Amino acid sequence: MSLPTFPSSSASATPIPRVFKPRRMGPGDVVRPTRAEISLANLRHNLQKLRRRSSAPVWCVLKADGYGHGAKACARTLERAGAAGICVALLEEGIELREAGVTLPILVMGGYYGNAYGELLDNELTPVIYDAGQLEQLASEVNYRGLPPANVHLKLDTGMGRLGATPAELQSLVDVLRLRPELKLQGLMTHFACADTSLESIAEQLRLFDELTTKLRAQGCVADLRHAANTAALLNAPDSHLDLVRPGVGIFGVEPNVGSAPELRPVMRVVSTVIAVRELSAGQSVGYGATWTAQRPSRIATIPMGYADGLARSNSNRGHVLVRGKRVPIAGTVSMDLTTIDVTEIPDVRVGDEVTVLGSQSGPLGQDTITAREVAEIEGTIPWEVLTDVSRRVPRFYREA
Ligand SMILES: Cc1ncc(COP(=O)(O)O)c(C=O)c1O
Numbered sequence: 152m153s154l155p156t157f158p159s160s161s162a163s164a165t166p167i168p169r170v171f172k173p174r175r176m177g178p179g180d181v182v183r184p185t186r187a188e189i190s191l192a193n194l195r196h197n198l199q200k201l202r203r204r205s206s207a208p209v210w211c212v213l214k215a216d217g218y219g220h221g222a223k224a225c226a227r228t229l230e231r232a233g234a235a236g237i238c239v240a241l242l243e244e245g246i247e248l249r250e251a252g253v254t255l256p257i258l259v260m261g262g263y264y265g266n267a268y269g270e271l272l273d274n275e276l277t278p279v280i281y282d283a284g285q286l287e288q289l290a291s292e293v294n295y296r297g298l299p300p301a302n303v304h305l306k307l308d309t310g311m312g313r314l315g316a317t318p319a320e321l322q323s324l325v326d327v328l329r330l331r332p333e334l335k336l337q338g339l340m341t342h343f344a345c346a347d348t349s350l351e352s353i354a355e356q357l358r359l360f361d362e363l364t365t366k367l368r369a370q371g372c373v374a375d376l377r378h379a380a381n382t383a384a385l386l387n388a389p390d391s392h393l394d395l396v397r398p399g400v401g402i403f404g405v406e407p408n409v410g411s412a413p414e415l416r417p418v419m420r421v422v423s424t425v426i427a428v429r430e431l432s433a434g435q436s437v438g439y440g441a442t443w444t445a446q447r448p449s450r451i452a453t454i455p456m457g458y459a460d461g462l463a464r465s466n467s468n469r470g471h472v473l474v475r476g477k478r479v480p481i482a483g484t485v486s487m488d489l490t491t492i493d494v495t496e497i498p499d500v501r502v503g504d505e506v507t508v509l510g511s512q513s514g515p516l517g518q519d520t521i522t523a524r525e526v527a528e529i530e531g532t533i534p535w536e537v538l539t540d541v542s543r544r545v546p547r548f549y550r551e552a
Contacts, residue, residue: 175216176546185423185456187547188510189220193416195232197402200414205385207392208235210258210378212399214244219461219538220403220419221547223251229402230255238397242267245276258304258338262314268292272301279340281306281316283323286334293333304338304376309359310352311344318363325370338376339364343391346383347407353388383407405523405534417523420510421461421541425474425502427453428494437491438483443468449482449495454506457488461540462508465530466490473507473521474500476514509537 178186202209211234212218217225226237226248237253239245240261248257260279264271268289271278280286280303293301305324308315316324328336341360345352360379367373376394382401384391387408400407404417429451431437436444437451454472458464467484474497482493494500497516505512511520523534530537 175221175543178546178548181544181546183455184426185454185460185545186421187219187541187545188420188422189224189547189549190416190418190420190552191224191228191549192552193404193418194220194225194228194402197404197415197418198229198232198234200412201382201385201396201398201401202233204412205380205392205396206389207378207380208395210234210236210238210256210395210397211402212238212260212381212397213248213402214238214240214260214399215539216244218399218403218535219541221549222248223253224547224549225402226253226255227251235395238399242271242276246270246274249274249276260306260340262306264288269296272296272298277302277304277337279304279306279338280324281308281314282320283327286324286327286331290327290331290333298333300333300335302335302337304340305336305374307339307341307360307363309341309356309363311342311356313342315341318359321363321366325367325372328372329370336372336374338378339367339374340377341379343379343381343384346381346387346391350388353384353391357391381407383411386411400535400538403538405538409524417510419523419538419541421456421508421545422510422512423454423456423506423508425452425494425500425504425506426455428500428502429453436483438467439486440484443483443491443493447495449493450497450500451482451491452494452500452504452506454490454492454508455488456508456545457486457490459487459542460545461537461542462490463530463532463540466526469529470526471521473512473519474504474514475516476512476518477516478519478521509541 211229213222216222236256238258238260245257245259258277306315308317378395380391380396382398385396385398404415406412431445431449433445433447456462464485466481470481471478480493483491523537526537527534
């Protein structure tokens with residue numbers, strides 16, 4: 152078997168694609184009844200609600216496969232529903248959306264392009280750049296291809312301390328922009344470090360962003376699109392909306408601060424089914440490490456979902472799921488592919504019963520919801536990670552409702 156080679160972008164016209172993407176399971180690939188249901192209606196609903204809260208157009212952040220929801224289907228839906236643009240982290244993510252037929256502007260925010268500026272231009276993706284060397288590389292590729300000036304957005308570090316030109320580095324970017332007619336400065340962006348916790352820190356970062364913008368303008372570098380706001384800033388700080396907003400998690404129905412946008416609706420439900428039921432006597436234990444022992448005669452059901460699917464091991468003996476509309480505890484250690492739940496309180500539970508791991512369920516015993524925030528608290532993380540953790544083995548089923 153010969154391995155694919157990775158030619159440089161300006162090398163001979165080779166048909167070998169350079170960007171390879173791992174494929175996620177599709178509904179037709181799987182036998183196992185574990186799945187994620189994505190409500191496109193709720194996705195559209197959230198976009199409309201966020202558009203109403205924003206004074207600027209909404210560019211939806213669909214990095215990490217649309218926060219685990221499937222970027223292609225989400226992008227197509229949001230494009231039709233009135234999104235003004237899409238933001239992704241990786242070049243590969245942008246290419247995937249172009250191949251899916253998305254025609255909206257796509258901003259690649261991750262700032263890493265290797266030597267793939269050719270692919271960036273071929274796919275009409277707009278790069279976020281923070282370094283003079285990257286600007287030079289992009290300009291050379293535009294020149295080599297004889298293309299019209301390429302749009303770029305500069306990222307300015309106003310306090311995140313992660314990516315972005317620092318005030319001291321700004322002049323080197325200005326020097327390249329002024330010398331290279333192949334580049335058009337379309338945007339200036341920054342990112343907030345504490346948008347969900349501190350209005351003061353938003354104000355301070357905005358102040359510095361304004362200051363840097365003024366300095367750039369004085370040197371002839373004027374951008375039409377200035378942007379900074381993620382979901383929390385969109386909801387908490389109207390001053391931060393500028394020329395466009397970049398919500399991610401809010402599009403998927405998660406409030407960054409509880410109560411800040413109760414009108415948003417969760418987009419993902421994760422469900423499985425009971426595949427085995429057993430009766431245990433008091434004293435019998437369950438699972439790896441025998442961490443759960445029946446205190447009374449108990450009924451244990453097994454679901455075909457484990458930590459390799461995104462149900463983190465930290466849920467062992469702590470998390471809950473819903474069966475027949477009622478909350479039941481996870482009993483024992485979550486395994487890689489299987490999880491055991493204590494269904495002693497569910498009288499006639501059977502193989503085939505639906506089990507909701509994330510989202511709402513109604514049934515004969517009631518109605519309840521497991522939120523991404525609740526799971527995040529158990530796992531010691533944030534709702535963003537709960538959503539992106541739902542793994543490639545779990546097929547996404549898209550529902551219009
Ligand atoms: C640069 C940038 N903008 C916007 C977002 C969207 O953030 P959120 O999901 O909190 O709305 C992110 C996500 O981390 C980001 O990295």
